[in-house]
Amino acid sequence: MGVELSWPEEWVILREKLTSFEGTILVVAPVDRGKTTLVRLICDFFRECGRSCALVDSDLGQSVVGPPTTVGMLPPGSQLGSQEALFTPYFRFVGDTTPSRHLLLTALSVFELVQMARALSQVVVVDTCGLFRGLEGLYLKMLKIKLLMPQLVIGLGNEEEFRVLKVLKGRDFLILPTPEGVKNKGAEERKARRKLLFAEYFSRGRKLVLELSRLRLFAPLSPYFYLQQALQAEWGMVFKVGRKRYHLLCSEKVQQDFPLEERSGYWLLPEDMNNLLCCLYSKQLREIGLGIIRKIDFAKGKMEIWGTTLSQAEPHFVVCGDLKVNPQGEEMGRLSWKILR
Incomplete structure (x- = not known):
């Protein structure tokens, strides 16, 4: 993974809930709340506990698994931040850096890869994109919850933001605060990161x-x-x-x-x-x-x-x-x- 991450104080409570967990975890939040950091911490936690863990990344514009415009799956034993993550053979093509025009295709792509991941691992962690507000964002997140039926949904933010989604999962919807120090990335920074990923991908x-x-x-x-x-x-x-x-x-x-x-x-x-x-x-x-x-x-x-x-x-x-x-x-x-x- 490169840089070693530590658990923010605001998230330590989650570790106890994960001690005996098996199944699928879906992480949802607006942009710049720390979703990707939390996903990395969760994956590391399960691997340290000796449990197999797969990651499905559905953030089309800021992917950590597969090139941008795709939904990617990283099987157990593979490392985030490595070339095997970018060049994963387990991916579904959406064709754009935002799912706004491809909501159903994005949700179904996630479903297919989660089904594949479940056959390989004890735990599947699903990272989502920052399309959260408005009807498009709500529809996409509801589709994923309905299709995946995760055992746990984690939202980063406050209670009011997740009021509608929480109805779908009740006590299995855990809301965590956004930790201090989360960096807000602008559109140009996001675009620059995609450029690096595309360039590395097509260098082959x-x-x-x-x-x-x-x-x-x-x-x-x-x-x-x-x-x-x-x-x-x-x-x-x-x-x-x-x-x-x-x-x-x-x-x-x-x-x-x-x-x-x-x-x-x-x-x-x-x-x-x-x-x-x-x-x-x-x-x-x-x-x-x-x-x-x-x-x-x-x-x-x-x-x-x-x-x-x-x-x-x-x-x-x-x-x-x-x-x-x-x-x-x-x-x-x-x-x-x-x-x-």
């Missing part, structure tokens, strides 16, 4: 050239992306997601001469997808790493990707996220679709 990357027909859009919930229709057309490609259509056009001129009967949905040009973060999946629909789309070539029917793969399996499907980033870790905005009129 390599150039991949894949068939354009392997590209899929949105909702990386296996096997949903596999069922999306990706059809080649004279103007480029059309992706059918339910009743919606998303067109990847080969040129701006094509958009002007687009057939009237196809004028519905949204469109992009190939260059709009440059630097788009994506997830690489094996033929068996398993996540094997993240990539960055570098170039789409309609003439050759190929796409060039800078990708980091964590298994021997070769990439078969490419599922897009929302965030754009370069191999040096710099964030370059988000994907924005245009309405086809």
